């Protein structure tokens with residue numbers, strides 16, 4: 326019996342020929358990640374473990390992205406703890422304000438994750454890197470501390486659900502719509518403790534940006550990891566970011582899946598997930614009349630160049646609705662610069678939007694666009710839990726960049742077609 | 746070890762954003778975090794909770810962020826254990842790692858009511874609802890996890906390795 330890509334990577338990283346779902350392994354970790362919220366706690370635990378030096382400084386990545394540029398004194402202190410640790414331990418991959426981007430946009434762009442690798446991060450959206458054919462999963466701060474001390478992480482091998490996508494995408498439909506639709510189908514705990522392997526002809530022709538968006542939200546279905554078998558598109562992307570070598574693996578044809586879900590993409594409309602769960606997804610046409618106060622285009626889900634281009638195409642020559650605040654947040658400094666060079670920055674500013682420095686910002690209700698009681702936002706982020714973007718009586722509607730941009734112009738949740 | 750306390754009952758999908766809202770994550774101080782535990786789902790919780798109390802949730806307890814501050818806040822408020830029909834995986838592993846007992850038991854979760862008196866025997870996984878006179882059996886922990894639990898959490902578990910390795 327064969328193995329899935331997830332099983333193969335975990336076997337290879339724990340010195341075994343074969344692993345099966347349910348087994349526990351101590352996996353060697355190729356890259357471990359922390360941020361300004363999770364790393365300070367990990368650093369404290371690291372010290373409690375009696376560790377003095379990180380096991381391998383070249384495998385540690387620390388990113389100041391959540392509450393940066395420091396939003397208040399306390400977050401400045403948190404960043405200082407991380408900075409001092411990074412510098413004293415000579416951590417190879419450390420980004421501070423100015424060079425920092427949102428971790429899950431930044432690491433792939435830097436070529437730090439490659440097919441066949443095993444990555445853990447003290448951030449739930451670490452699962453994003455499955456798009457590159459890596460095993461990547463979110464863990465906690467103490468796990469990060471243990472990995473920094475030992476180079477390893479305990480993991481239970483997950484069973485895999487295969488989701489097969491067929492058919493051509495309608496206009497304005499992208500990775501975000503596919504994943505929202507999928508979570509709507511299987512539910513927010515539909516893949517609890519399991520791996521989600523995305524496959525099928527639609528995925529094969531989906532560009533890397535869309536794949537990253539899809540794997541990013543695997544956690545929103547409760548999954549341990551989202552993953553896509555590496556192919557020509559993966560190779561193209563890797564070549565564009567790094568020249569280092571790696572060893573891709575793919576699922577065996579006779580690998581075992583706990584379940585296979587088939588999705589006919591030709592039927593899928595642009596999706597919107599209503600408050601307060603990502604599984605409340607429905608076609609934008611069925612949302613009804615929902616006026617909005619704010620639109621956010623950014624985050625580790627949809628803050629890439631491709632997303633900004635889609636938004637800019639709709640905003641060009643138009644104005645953001647007078648009642649609406651539009652906040653555009655490029656995922657990384659590179660994307661920010663590219664957006665300015667391509668003239669997108671000008672389009673956003675002329676439309677009346679804010680163009681923010683890269684940060685998580687409002688995605689987790691941190692800063693740069695927190696919502697008041699009773700306010701409603703459409704956002705390209707990944708969570709719409711109660712109070713996620715601010716007051717507990719505010720609401721977040723999740724969507725892709727096209728719906729978010731069109732809604733910003735019209736002042737209500739809208740299909741991008743309404744603008745043409 | 747036997748734990749005993751009153752039940753604080755919540756539903757399905759209790760997420761880490763309501764357990765400890767992100768606006769308080771600019772600190773790692775456990776006591777400060779505990780002062781805001783469950784604030785966005787139950788603002789009175791921190792005033793009601795007493796040492797030993799038990800949180801009972803439904804499906805998918807602790808879904809959302811990787812923030813270990815969530816189980817840490819729960820533990821620091823004095824809650825002795827969390828019982829749920831199922832847990833989100835990062836919350837589950839974080840709890841094991843920091844030494845907050847988490848028990849999976851759908852029946853005990855379904856039948857518990859707020860204010861019930863419960864007793865939990867961690868060694869056997871036996872849960873007794875003293876108010877209702879009902880007993881339940883939680884799912885046993887796999888052996889691998891028992892070792893981490895027995896060591897008192899992942900810090901102690903790794904400490905042994907780190908110091909042994911010199």
Ligand code: SF4
Nearest residue numbers: 427624625685688689
């Ligand atoms: S953008 Fe949002 S979801 Fe992504 S890492 Fe930042 S806070 Fe988390």
